[in-house]
Amino acid sequence: MASIDEEATTWVVRQSSGGLDEADQRAFETWYDLGPRHQGAYLRAQAIWLSLDKATVQSNLRPEAPARARAAARPDRRAVLYAGLAATAAAGVTGTVWLSRGGDAQAFTTTMGEVRKVPLSDRTIASLNSDSRVEVRMTPKLRRVILVSGEALFDVAKNPQRPFVVEAGEVFVRAVGTAFSVRRWATGADVLVTEGVVETWNAAGAGHARRISAGERAFVSNRAEPIAVLSAPQEVERRLAWRDGNIVLDNQTLAEAVLEFNRYNRLKIVITDPELQSHRFVGQYRTDQPEQFVDAVHALLGATVSRQGDRIEIGRARSTTMPTARS
Numbered sequence: 259m260a261s262i263d264e265e266a267t268t269w270v271v272r273q274s275s276g277g278l279d280e281a282d283q284r285a286f287e288t289w290y291d292l293g294p295r296h297q298g299a300y301l302r303a304q305a306i307w308l309s310l311d312k313a314t315v316q317s318n319l320r321p322e323a324p325a326r327a328r329a330a331a332r333p334d335r336r337a338v339l340y341a342g343l344a345a346t347a348a349a350g351v352t353g354t355v356w357l358s359r360g361g362d363a364q365a366f367t368t369t370m371g372e373v374r375k376v377p378l379s380d381r382t383i384a385s386l387n388s389d390s391r392v393e394v395r396m397t398p399k400l401r402r403v404i405l406v407s408g409e410a411l412f413d414v415a416k417n418p419q420r421p422f423v424v425e426a427g428e429v430f431v432r433a434v435g436t437a438f439s440v441r442r443w444a445t446g447a448d449v450l451v452t453e454g455v456v457e458t459w460n461a462a463g464a465g466h467a468r469r470i471s472a473g474e475r476a477f478v479s480n481r482a483e484p485i486a487v488l489s490a491p492q493e494v495e496r497r498l499a500w501r502d503g504n505i506v507l508d509n510q511t512l513a514e515a516v517l518e519f520n521r522y523n524r525l526k527i528v529i530t531d532p533e534l535q536s537h538r539f540v541g542q543y544r545t546d547q548p549e550q551f552v553d554a555v556h557a558l559l560g561a562t563v564s565r566q567g568d569r570i571e572i573g574r575a576r577s578t579t580m581p582t583a584r585s
Contacts, residue, residue, distance in 0.1 A: 265289065266299035297467040298459075364394040368408070371522045371546060373500060381415040382422065387441075387500050388522045388545070409441035411452075411498065428461040428480035438470070439498060446479040450494045458485065500545060507539045512555065512572075515539055519548045524568055527552060531574040534561060 269286055290296055368374045368386045375385045379396050386392065390408025394401075398420070403412070405426040414422045416435025424431045426440050426447040436454025440447050449458050451470045459467035462482040470476050473491035492508075499506040505518050513535040516527045522545040529535055537559065543551045552570050556563045562573035 262295055262299045263303065266296070266303040269300060270303045294466055297457075363396075365391070366394070367391045370524060373503065380417065380420070380422075383413040385411040385413075385501060387411075405440055405442050405447075407442060409439060409500075411437070411439040411501065413437045413453075429478045430459050430461070431478075432457045436472075446477055446481075448475065448477055448497075450475045450497060452494060452498070499542070503545050505543050505545055505551075507541050507543070509538045509540060511535060512537045512539060515551065519543075519545070519551060522546060523548050525549075526569050528569050528571050530571050531561070533574070534559065534572060 269289065272282070273286075290300060364378065366374065366376050366384065366386060368388060368390050370389045372389075373385070373387060375383060377383055378394055378401075380401055382401070384392060384394075384403070387409035390410055391406040392410050393404040393406060395404075396402075401417075401420050401422040403410075403422070403424045405424055410424075412422070412424065412433070414433050414436050418434050422433045424440050426442040429440075429442075429447040429449075431438065431440055431447075431449055433454065433456040436451065436456055438449060438451040438454075438456050440449055446460070449456065449470055451472050451474055453472050455469055455471045457467055457469055458476065458478050460478055460480055460482065462480065466482065466484055468476065468485040468487055470487050473494060474487050474489050475494055475497075476485050476487045478485055496506045496508055500522075505515070505522075507515055510518075512529060516529060520526050525548055527548055534555075539554075541554065543554075548570065552563055552572060555561055555572055564571050564573070
């Protein structure tokens with residue numbers, strides 16, 4: 259009886275050899291949905307398969323060698339894939355290892371307060387939020403994007419033969435044709451999906467891969483932890499308001515709001531009264547107008563406001579009884 263890794267290898271080979279018909283695709287999805295072990299084995303097999311380079315394998319053969327000799331000397335990719343899976347299991351590694359294989363390389367950066375929309379060579383559109391950087395490498399088998407810092411939204415061009423994978427530290431997100439955003443944090447990444455479906459996992463625990471559909475979001479930890487997926491279409495839209503230059507607050511705390519405004523502006527808001535940090539706000543503001551937000555805090559909470567160079571300080575309120583702030 260074939261092992262899960264062998265079954266995963268078979269599916270990857272069949273998909274890479276011309277695709278699956280409708281019945282086979284249903285069979286694959288049934289197999290894949292059997293659980294995290296099957297999903298992890300498939301992701302490992304796919305990563306190893308994508309890293310195999312025929313040119314490298316055949317580099318020791320003379321061009322004039324007969325075709326039969328070249329075929330006999332050429333290692334079987336399925337055998338190499340099995341060997342890679344065996345080595346991975348023996349080493350106790352469940353993450354994905356990417357090998358550089360050349361291809362089109364691009365890098366895009368935004369400064370603080372800048373939001374930029376850029377086309378990639380495969381017709382995918384990447385929208386970069388403030389103070390973000392992505393590095394892109396396209397190969398015949400894989401579209402790879404490294405989110406070095408910040409946040410980016412990807413409207414992915416459909417190409418089932420070339421998976422689109424975003425890396426954010428230890429977090430990976432895979433799509434074929436969909437729209438989703440990734441925001442990188444020190445401890446993991448936020449993944450929001452606006453269209454289609456993506457798969458996400460981390461290098462420490464590929465077996466915990468989860469699917470995230472349109473209107474859903476998840477925080478994916480760098481650690482080998484289960485991924486909780488939440489259905490929150492309104493929250494997804496709120497968090498992506500930066501596309502239109504807005505910050506939308508829907509019961510966020512003052513501390514959370516200040517973090518968002520400081521993300522876009524060199525003029526920083528500083529809360530000097532800790533008692534104000536947990537007060538919650540509802541409203542919509544422009545990302546580049548922190549003074550407007552501070553004026554609203556002053557009017558609604560009676561807080562003192564003073565500007566010192568590149569800082570706006572929000573001080574102690576006149577009253578300890580404060581209503582919910584709205585704009």
